Amino acid sequence: MSITALMPVYPRCGVRPVRGEGCYLIGEDGRRFLDFASGIAVNALGHGHPRLVRAIADQAATLMHVSNLYGSPQGERFAQRLVDLTFADTVFLTNSGAEAVECAIKTARRYHHADGHPERHTLITFSNAFHGRTIGTISATDQAKLRDGFEPLLPGFAYAPFDDLDAALALVDDNTAGFLVEPIQGEGGVRPASPEFLTGLRRICDERGLLLVLDEVQCGYGRTGRLFAHEHYGIVPDVMAAAKGIGGGFPLGACLATERAAKGMVAGTHGSTYGGNPLACAAGEAVLDVMTEPGFLDHVAAMGSRLRQTLEQLIPNHDGLFDSVRGTGLMLGLKLKSDARRFVAFLRDEHGLLTVSAGDNVVRVIPPLVVEEAHIVEFAEKLSAAARVYVPEADD
């Protein structure tokens, strides 16, 4: 027997965290890391935030799970807060991002079904998109590395180049249900959609009776300095998936929709055993309590500008390695001129700095949203020290 007990689907690195304190992680061997990865944009409040810890502990002792057979005072309260803060009229709670996207896909198909157009079943998605790892969500991307060997995949998706409005429009036909798009691609390399693209998709949807479905699992929930990234674009979606930061580390996701878009999602059409259980809702509410405190999102925006400025200032000093900075708020990407994965490993192993690589040789810089100026200074010092001594591979 040579297979590991944990199914070996992750190329795990040598860091083995056992404890977290704010913006730091502590490994099994006692090593301390500055965490600018946040569990891939999940630990919005950092590690061990007292408000979140207390809410989860209290709720665990009170009532953890009952099933969606019963009325849910906790779910109603949390959903109402999301409705009050967003474009949405209704929310389905899930345990993950992929499930939130699955619900969004089902909501879109079901809308057209209920609207008398069951033939409108195809969502147009975009190159290098990442929507999750279920069969449905890997069917929704054109990325071969996510799809290979899992065929047959689901029909009902068409793929256009990201940020190319004409190409998207050219794919619209009688079978189109709408568009599924990340306003800022995360895994694809921290690529923000242009305003023309997103507002153009909205316009096409309005003109043709299609649905705009946003995947804000990574770019949403305060990460860009607004609660959701689409707010920067002055548009609203019909349906939207959220997750990652929403539970601050507790597994939680949400599919938000307008009343019109959710018109097919009637009793019996969808469900989840755990989705939105009292414990998850307590975590979600604690995160929202902190995020809706006056000044929280302004802090994210301010730290985001500070971090971006810092990265931009470093580029000329290391212009053989660093290419450019992209992203918004605290969802930033440093594009390298060589392999990003190798540099991310170097930052981690030699300089105690955690970041995440993304497509297109981008180093994702996604600290907890509670990051402070001093952390950014420490980050800059470590990044700069690393860049000074780093030798890219000759054939990179």
Ligand SMILES: *Cc1c(COP(=O)(O)O)cnc(C)c1O
């Ligand atoms: C992480 C992510 C998902 C999938 O979320 P899981 O919780 O891993 O299922 C979907 N869409 C985007 C944009 C993501 O970044």
